[in-house]
Amino acid sequence: MSDMSRPGVIHDLGYRHYDGLREGTPAIARTLFVTGLRHVYGLGRSGKSKVMPFLLLAMSVLPALIVVGVVVLTGLDSLPVSYADYTNQTQLLVSLFAAAQAPVLFSRDLRHRSIVLYLARPLSAPVFAVMRWLSLTVALWLFMAVPTLMLFIGAMLSGLDKSDQVTQLLKAVVLQTLLALLIAGITGLISSVSLRRGFAVVGSVMALIVLTGVVTAVQAIAAEQDADSASTTAGLFSPWSLYSGLANAWDAGIDTFVPVDGAWAVAYALVALLLAAACLLALVARFRKVGSR
Template identity: 45%
Template structure:
């Protein structure tokens, strides 16, 4: 029996890549696009599309009904303000964040694929920026669509164009702030655990319990006549924080008990806290992925 020659070099067909090297910007855009599509189940299984599409419909159907009523009854105003629509449906928005934020980041953590992203050419800042932007964009689509439906319905009902356009602008600014805040909070919580179920429960708990607790304490303060404290209490829940900012700066009617929103000073604090939470969420995500990307 002859021994095979171990010094023979075998050509097994590997070829050098000669195509275009598109770099970090292309990788970042691709990750953003893939994450945004995934937030609505696009490019995934049919089962993955069910919940986000149902929640999107739940957000839009009431707006469609409201504008239909306004058109038929020839009302001189919409039944709900542009800035208050998302506040009324905050439970639906919270459920969407709880479902999609873990979907965006938990699987990468669970299957330890994050270091593969960071091998090259993408870096930590690219990954975090793409995920944050995709989640915020998905939330903006969810919250801005019904606001646009209200606006189109108002024009069909022949309401004042200037007033409705100003209201639309205020509503869009409000949902931009809400989208950035909820995206940041949701992603930070979801990035703490590779277990998607734990992430879903934690996001729901933070958004729901904080709102319920703040609303209860505000109600108690209103009943006891401590109306000055009602606006300040809005600092301790994400949705009431947005409510306080839009009441102080966007001319919205407050959803706080008795309509006692924050005054100018409290409103400025609300805005600073909201922006701080957005920036802080981004910073926490950067810190988290510097560790898990090793």
């Protein structure tokens, strides 16, 4: 073209086809997972949406730092709180984090109907739902694992027995993973049904915080009345009491009103797994239904 030499001219190249690499479904699913995980923490979103997740994370890490400081300075011979119990003590923060961030992954696409654009692409509705669930699960797990790791580092710095600490840490990590699966399922399901963010948050708070409060009260009263099995049974009805019950049964450093042992431990584990599976199946069904509309 003769006018190529003229500076400052934008040449319209016309439409260019793409004949480069196209990734398969697993790679697309992985991209969706990573994007979802980033979005839970507000990364790749507006500055405002980073405030809530990181504020909550800072609040849940701060006590761990204080504990570490105390242990290192005073030279205690054990951590004043076990790894599993630390998560239990900061359960309000974990619950708030899940309630506030689940709508990011499960309400937005449905409310704005952009889900249709996803489902018109290679990923199917069930894969989409599972990937969203995994994103939230991992995000929640990280939220619990960061302060746990701080505590562990502190314990190592103050020279506590390594094998003891590692055992306790691994137990806590397994329990936290189970808890993350549960909470992600529950809050994800609530958010995918109540599409208004406010309702979703309130619903999740009801399910995680209020319900746990009620269960704890019932457990305490039953234990007070020496109705041990009633107290343990009540513990089946909230993810947090399942968590602490299992931790108690597994000797991971959480005290419950009535020790959970024997068949009860199996029942707790079964209920936790079934609940997580049921939530996931419900999520898949929900996205399948939306996809066909």
